[in-house]
Amino acid sequence: MGIFLGILNGGMNYKREVLKNGLITLAYEKEKLPMITFIYAFKIGSAYDPKGKEGLANLTISMLEKGTKKRSYMEIMEEFAILGTKFFYDVSPTFSTIGITSLLENAPKSLEILSDIIYNPEFKEEEFKKEKERLINRIISDKSEPDYVSEVLFTKYLYKDHPLSHLPEGDENSLKNIELSDVIEFYKKYFTPKNSIGVIVGAKSPDELINLVDKYFGKEKEEGELPPQIEMPERLKGINVKIYHMKINQSYITMGHFGPLRKSSDFNAVRVMNYIFGGGSFSSRLFEEIRNKRGYAYSVGSYISTFDPFPSTYIFELQTKIENTNDAIKVIFEEIDKIKKEIKDKEIEDTKGYFKGYLPRVTETYTQIANNLLIQELYNLPEFFWEKDVEEIQKLTKKEIIEAAKKYLDPENILILIVTDTSKYKWDVKGIENVNIENIEKF
Amino acid sequence: MKDFSLALIILPILLIQKGYYNIKEYNLKNGLKVLILEDHSSPIISLGIWYRVGSRNELPGKTGISHLLEHMLFKGTKKLSSEEFSKIIQKMGGVDNAFTSNDVTAYWEVFPKDNFEKVLEMEADRMQNCVFREFEEEKKVVMEERRLHENSPEGVFWEELEALSYKVHPYKNPVIGWMSDLENITLEDVKNHYKTYYSPNNSFMIVVGDIDEKKAISLIKKHFEKIPKAKKIPAVNVKEPPQMGEKRAYIKKEGFAKKLGIAYPIPEAGSPDEIPLSILAYVLGGDKTSRLYKKIVYEKGFATSVGAYADIRIDQGLFVIAIDLKMNSSFDEVLNEVLNEIEKIKKEKIEEKELLKAKNQIKANFVYSQESILRQNFVIGRFESLKGWKKLLTYLEDVDKVKEEDLKRVANNYLNENSRNILFLEPILPQK
Numbered sequence: 001m002g003i004f005l006g007i008l009n010g011g012m013n014y015k016r017e018v019l020k021n022g023l024i025t026l027a028y029e030k031e032k033l034p035m036i037t038f039i040y041a042f043k044i045g046s047a048y049d050p051k052g053k054e055g056l057a058n059l060t061i062s063m064l065e066k067g068t069k070k071r072s073y074m075e076i077m078e079e080f081a082i083l084g085t086k087f088f089y090d091v092s093p094t095f096s097t098i099g100i101t102s103l104l105e106n107a108p109k110s111l112e113i114l115s116d117i118i119y120n121p122e123f124k125e126e127e128f129k130k131e132k133e134r135l136i137n138r139i140i141s142d143k144s145e146p147d148y149v150s151e152v153l154f155t156k157y158l159y160k161d162h163p164l165s166h167l168p169e170g171d172e173n174s175l176k177n178i179e180l181s182d183v184i185e186f187y188k189k190y191f192t193p194k195n196s197i198g199v200i201v202g203a204k205s206p207d208e209l210i211n212l213v214d215k216y217f218g219k220e221k222e223e224g225e226l227p228p229q230i231e232m233p234e235r236l237k238g239i240n241v242k243i244y245h246m247k248i249n250q251s252y253i254t255m256g257h258f259g260p261l262r263k264s265s266d267f268n269a270v271r272v273m274n275y276i277f278g279g280g281s282f283s284s285r286l287f288e289e290i291r292n293k294r295g296y297a298y299s300v301g302s303y304i305s306t307f308d309p310f311p312s313t314y315i316f317e318l319q320t321k322i323e324n325t326n327d328a329i330k331v332i333f334e335e336i337d338k339i340k341k342e343i344k345d346k347e348i349e350d351t352k353g354y355f356k357g358y359l360p361r362v363t364e365t366y367t368q369i370a371n372n373l374l375i376q377e378l379y380n381l382p383e384f385f386w387e388k389d390v391e392e393i394q395k396l397t398k399k400e401i402i403e404a405a406k407k408y409l410d411p412e413n414i415l416i417l418i419v420t421d422t423s424k425y426k427w428d429v430k431g432i433e434n435v436n437i438e439n440i441e442k443f
Numbered sequence: 444m445k446d447f448s449l450a451l452i453i454l455p456i457l458l459i460q461k462g463y464y465n466i467k468e469y470n471l472k473n474g475l476k477v478l479i480l481e482d483h484s485s486p487i488i489s490l491g492i493w494y495r496v497g498s499r500n501e502l503p504g505k506t507g508i509s510h511l512l513e514h515m516l517f518k519g520t521k522k523l524s525s526e527e528f529s530k531i532i533q534k535m536g537g538v539d540n541a542f543t544s545n546d547v548t549a550y551w552e553v554f555p556k557d558n559f560e561k562v563l564e565m566e567a568d569r570m571q572n573c574v575f576r577e578f579e580e581e582k583k584v585v586m587e588e589r590r591l592h593e594n595s596p597e598g599v600f601w602e603e604l605e606a607l608s609y610k611v612h613p614y615k616n617p618v619i620g621w622m623s624d625l626e627n628i629t630l631e632d633v634k635n636h637y638k639t640y641y642s643p644n645n646s647f648m649i650v651v652g653d654i655d656e657k658k659a660i661s662l663i664k665k666h667f668e669k670i671p672k673a674k675k676i677p678a679v680n681v682k683e684p685p686q687m688g689e690k691r692a693y694i695k696k697e698g699f700a701k702k703l704g705i706a707y708p709i710p711e712a713g714s715p716d717e718i719p720l721s722i723l724a725y726v727l728g729g730d731k732t733s734r735l736y737k738k739i740v741y742e743k744g745f746a747t748s749v750g751a752y753a754d755i756r757i758d759q760g761l762f763v764i765a766i767d768l769k770m771n772s773s774f775d776e777v778l779n780e781v782l783n784e785i786e787k788i789k790k791e792k793i794e795e796k797e798l799l800k801a802k803n804q805i806k807a808n809f810v811y812s813q814e815s816i817l818r819q820n821f822v823i824g825r826f827e828s829l830k831g832w833k834k835l836l837t838y839l840e841d842v843d844k845v846k847e848e849d850l851k852r853v854a855n856n857y858l859n860e861n862s863r864n865i866l867f868l869e870p871i872l873p874q875k
Binding site (some may be wrong): 077095147248250298319364367 | 452484486487489518525526529530533535536537538543553554555577578580581584585586587588590593594595596597696697698699700701729730731732737740741744747748757767769770771793796799800803804806807808811813814815816846870873
């Protein structure tokens with residue numbers, strides 16, 4: 001088939017090993033530049049925040065850099081800056097990451113500092129107060145941005161009372177409820193090597209890379225706990241329209257429902273279908289109908305965010321002048337209907353071409369490779385799943401792709417969030433019956 | 444502090460000496476400059492065509508025309524239908540897009556290497572044969588893009604800061620254009636803009652990736668050399684007059700965002716002060732160890748973030764400091780802290796470590812930027828658009844030469860009361 005298989009390289013440049021302390025370590029040799037990228041991922045995320053203390057996982061991660069037994073917060077930042085090392089962290093609903101990108105010559109020193117941050121945080125009260133205050137104020141300020149407001153509200157109403165119903169940062173009220181002791185307890189319970197994955201990509205052999213990780217992250221640490229079991233969220237029933245007022249001159253429309261698990265055998269069929277529907281940028285149907293033909297929106301598209309073991313979110317979104325709102329929503333419903341009935345051979349051929357050619361582009365950088373390997377381990381996917389995915393995509397039939405549309409696009413059980421100036425907007429989407437409309441009063 | 448080494452990073456300079464950024468330059472007969480960088484680490488190529496036209500070339504009443512034209516270049520040629528260019532790139536497994544800035548309009552693609560000639564053929568076609576389909580629809584798309592800016596305090600803030608900081612120069616206008624101008628721009632205007640500025644002698648091409656340089660230039664010549672050069676490209680002769688004192692503007696926007704911006708005029712690209720200004724910006728607000736972050740965010744807790752940068756442009760640029768204040772913080776207190784820190788830079792010792800951090804970060808980022816062939820394309824393009832790509836080869840050595848007195852000199856020369864522009868964005872709390 002002529003698919004690019006450069007990264008696999010017979011598996012010679014890749015190794016997976018479980019260190020003595022339980023840390024699963026994946027190492028990949030990439031020679032292009034004298035640098036490394038290392039990601040340390042904890043299998044704990046914002047879905048595990050206790051009720052009323054949403055934002056705890058995020059606050060815990062952000063406290064790690066704020067000082068260790070050996071170094072103050074500013075000393076850590078100074079050392080990274082002198083080394084030219086990039087330091088980053090992030091929290092998703094189901095996992096959290098912290099890592100570095102460093103020049104190879106500074107890799108041992110950078111990893112030593114990171115190890116100190118992860119294994120010896122001091123959690124000083126003064127730093128905690130400052131960081132909590134900063135995060136609360138950041139959230140308040142972000143509430144001025146309609147896209148942030150849309151994300152918060154859509155997540156809230158899609159997952160209702162489920163632990164996935166908040167963004168990782170929580171909100172200003174839940175953050176106020178979090179004490180330093182909550183952070184310390186959360187850290188001790190879940191931030192352990194046995195509950196973590198290390199991924200390193202760099203210009204050294206896989207054995208040398210594993211040794212580096214072992215040297216700085218292989219130490220024994222107190223046993224923690226496995227994250228608790230969380231029930232699956234309930235699927236939405238009916239067409240639920242939520243309208244929220246902001247003084248803006250567009251409607252921010254977010255529509256969607258749950259999608260497939262990343263591990264699902266349907267996942268690649270849904271990817272192909274979604275590329276044709278709204279994920280394929282200039283090539284997608286939503287782009288053609290909403291942007292090209294009608295000039296309704298600058299940005300329009302659909303995407304799937306996975307949170308295995310919980311269902312993914314499958315979202316369609318756009319922003320348009322208020323008077324176009326109802327018609328834009330109607331077009332999306334029409335396009336959902338159409339793709340369940342008909343997909344052209346050319347659309348499938350073009351989409352397969354896209355995935356066939358895109359591999360070297362999405363495995364080009366150190367960070368891309370590290371993230372791919374992390375997803376492989378987190379979701380228990382086959383080794384180098386991205387190559388196998390492409391092979392599978394090439395074999396998909398039209399019937400399988402249409403079936404994916406029928407199974408995973410569900411316009412009868414859907415959430416439609418419209419953030420708009422409600423003094424200028426009234427729901428009136430022709431042909432969409434039995435709609436539950438609610439004006440959201442409280443953010 | 445234990446085991447803390449103040450080592451100067453030298454590796455990136457050695458990389459340049461070893462042949463990283465081994466760029467080859469060709470100049471076609473019609474004036475098209477071509478820069479090629481072989482990078483065989485992945486079987487892909489990035490191609491960029493940069494036109495030397497942006498908002499700086501726009502006349503009153505026609506603001507946003509360069510960006511609107513950029514959109515129209517995706518609307519097909521005699522050979523290709525609307526959006527077909529991008530669809531072909533995507534079918535290869537590639538990705539493409541474009542951007543417009545104050546100074547340039549750049550089109551780029553990343554695609555598997557076997558498609559190089561096809562992409563060249565398409566780019567040569569759209570340099571001369573665009574037919575501008577669906578103009579009114581696309582204008583609406585751009586107006587929606589503008590509304591996105593208007594709805595965001597962030598978008599409004601940056602637009603107002605530029606408008607405040609320039610009096611005469613077209614840089615005072617947003618790249619996306621003013622709404623009334625977008626409404627009034629005609630198809631004829633866009634066609635004229637295209638005819639005037641889109642030519643081989645007003646553009647340059649950058650190729651980075653898995654291709655032999657000789658083969659690349661031969662194919663580029665085949666597709667581009669026959670395109671005629673434009674006769675005369677209008678020069679921009681507008682000069683911003685010296686500022687005659689501090690300017691302040693107060694704006695309000697519904698929401699919860701409180702922002703403070705301070706902008707000082709700085710010299711155009713190519714000035715010897717350019718690199719010292721960039722390092723000064725880093726020392727003041729480049730990261731969490733910078734003076735302003737430490738003082739305003741960390742110690743005083745007045746703000747949630749702070750940033751500073753030297754925005755170098757073809758004509759007069761800006762040294763910008765931007766701060767996101769907490770709602771209950773006072774503008775006066777924060778402004779005083781910023782101005783105090785600037786005065787300290789001028790009068791007090793700047794630690795060697797502060798300079799070193801800035802230099803090491805710049806150099807390490809230079810290595811990281813080579814991870815991706817698209818980022819390399821953008822780095823080369825930015826250098827070429829401002830002062831010529833060859834400056835890239837000496838850039839890191841020039842960074843190393845900067846001394847404490849250089850920072851003091853540029854701070855004294857440019858960060859002054861009489862030339863500063865201060866913008867206050869106050870939130871209007873939403874009414875329930």
